[in-house]
Amino acid sequence: MYLSTEQLNSSIHHQKPLSCSVETIMEQGSADLNEDVLLQDGNMLGVFDGATSLYDDNLPAGVTGGLLAAQIAAESFRSGAGSLVDRAQAANTRIGAKQQSLTAEKRGNSRLWSTSAAVVQIEDGYFDYCQTGDSLIIAVRDDGSFSLLTPDSAHDCETLSLWKDADVPAGVTIHELLSEQIRAVRATMNISYGSLNGEPEAMHFLRHGRESLDGVRALLLFTDGLFLPKEDPHQHTDWSRLVDLFHEGGLHAIHDRVRAQERTDPGCRRYPRFKMHDDIAAIAVTF
Numbered sequence: 001m002y003l004s005t006e007q008l009n010s011s012i013h014h015q016k017p018l019s020c021s022v023e024t025i026m027e028q029g030s031a032d033l034n035e036d037v038l039l040q041d042g043n044m045l046g047v048f049d050g051a052t053s054l055y056d057d058n059l060p061a062g063v064t065g066g067l068l069a070a071q072i073a074a075e076s077f078r079s080g081a082g083s084l085v086d087r088a089q090a091a092n093t094r095i096g097a098k099q100q101s102l103t104a105e106k107r108g109n110s111r112l113w114s115t116s117a118a119v120v121q122i123e124d125g126y127f128d129y130c131q132t133g134d135s136l137i138i139a140v141r142d143d144g145s146f147s148l149l150t151p152d153s154a155h156d157c158e159t160l161s162l163w164k165d166a167d168v169p170a171g172v173t174i175h176e177l178l179s180e181q182i183r184a185v186r187a188t189m190n191i192s193y194g195s196l197n198g199e200p201e202a203m204h205f206l207r208h209g210r211e212s213l214d215g216v217r218a219l220l221l222f223t224d225g226l227f228l229p230k231e232d233p234h235q236h237t238d239w240s241r242l243v244d245l246f247h248e249g250g251l252h253a254i255h256d257r258v259r260a261q262e263r264t265d266p267g268c269r270r271y272p273r274f275k276m277h278d279d280i281a282a283i284a285v286t287f
Helices: 005-012 065-079 084-102 157-165 179-186 200-205 239-263
Strands: 021-027 036-041 044-051 114-123 126-132 136-141 146-148 207-212 216-222 280-286
Touching: 021 036, 021 239, 036 065, 036 280, 044 065, 044 216, 044 280, 065 084, 065 114, 084 114, 084 126, 084 200, 084 207, 114 136, 114 216, 126 136, 136 239, 146 239, 157 179, 216 239, 239 280
Parallel strands: none
Antiparallel strands: 021 280, 036 044, 044 114, 114 126, 126 207, 136 146, 136 216, 216 280
8 A cells, every 4th residue: 555645644643742842844845756755653753754766666657666665664663662773673674574565676775765764752851763865863852052962974975076067968967977876876775874774784874872861951863854955065064053043943944944045056056966855744843
């Protein structure tokens, strides 16, 4: 059974967790399909960003492998049992099984669907977290400081740098110009960076832990569509800018800044990126 993003989200978006206020953003980017999924189910919240095979998977119209991977992961966390790590393992296994059921061919990394994930489970006085890929979690503290609990893998920085510096003929996209480079990076999935794609090695890249809620004002979970654009892909990301915007106006202040910067660069060259606008799934839990 294939579920649309809207169908899946309506099935897992229930009540607010504990006595928190929750702000969410779920927005399709400039592609034909939104491959991000948002999970809000009681005290469990998460965001997932699917990545489709770099080859044709012959799936039905309106479905991609990336969307399926993100949906399967979200549902595995929602309905699973055990710890967040146990649920991540179940998600990874189910993604692999689904791919095997739809194709008999041996699939290298660039042919695999995958999804990043950032999930928290909030309890009385603490929260557990689980993350892989470039969906991230930031804890914002009462004193204005913050902690990036799950560092960005930044695995696309070399590709984006090549794109920025290239002499690009009119009308040529990054996917056309750098297709071999993009495949080469994808081939390092679960070797140099992590993603849930059915491979056992995916679990080696899972970041997880437990943190006290003492002094925590908010938790931010977001896919890379909410990353502030930057001109130099190799430049260290200044997450304080994102947190400052959150203090000023919540997730929507970050969203508005991201989209405004992207609109000034329709060619995706000043702020090198793969598409005009990326999908966004984001959650802010304020205590």
